[in-house]
Amino acid sequence: MGPQVAERLLVWGGFPLLGAGAGWLLAWLAPWAASLRWVPFQGPLELVASIPHPQAAIGGIALGVGAGLVVAFLAEQDTLVVTVDDEQVTLVHGESVRTARRDDVAAAFLEGPHLVLLGRSAAELARVAGDRDARRLARAFEAHGYPWRADGDPHREEYRRWIPEDPDLAAGAHALFRARAAALRKKDRADAEQLRGEFGRLGLVVRDESGRQFWRRTT
Secondary structure (H helix, E strand, O other), X not given: OOOXXXXXXXXXXXXXXXXXXXXXXXXXXXXXXXXOOOOOOHHHHHHXXXXXXXXXHHHHHHHHHHHHHHHHHHHHXXXXXXXXXXXXXXXXXXXXXXXXXXHHOOEEEEEOOEEEEEOXXXXXXXXXXXXOOHHHHHHHHHHOOOOEOOOOOOOHHHOEEOOOOOOOOOHHHHHHXXXXXXXXXXXXXXXXXXXXXXXXXXXXEEEEEOOEEEEEEOO
16 A cells, blocks of 8 residues: 555646746846845845746756656655555555564554554564555554554553663663763664664563654564
């Protein structure tokens, strides 16, 4: 399951059209905007205003279309594609590919923007962000015999907020929590996700809520 045809047409057609319109508008408004000293970016505006028409409009449209295509490509890369069959489920998000065998999946559910798969030990097999239709996902997983949880995480009541120096956690776990907290503050999503995976080696599952880290143990 990936984006619907209409959604892809909207992305690949809409963003370039919007970019073309913005480029054309910029070319026509640049001379007027450059005459207003209080308008920022006077240098670039004066440069655009110095280009004669229709060359300025054509160039603006071309640049706008190019920018729109770049935005569409980035949007496509950030899309979650889910493939479900009787043997396994495959999650593709950008360059990341996660696969889980059906027999290894104990629960599948949505948690905010994430699709989460839990294993038999309640450890996370996958947690992937992506704006997906809950009803389509439920139908696909249930049709192939996966335990879809419409009510969300079956272990949500087990989570505890991380508190520095909590005696129930080992020193190594606290070090990971501190490193991940720093990554979250810097909005380094890649580092935060990599560190999340390290918790699995310690038998822990971590989730975020309002900038805070919560944890539970696997079984």
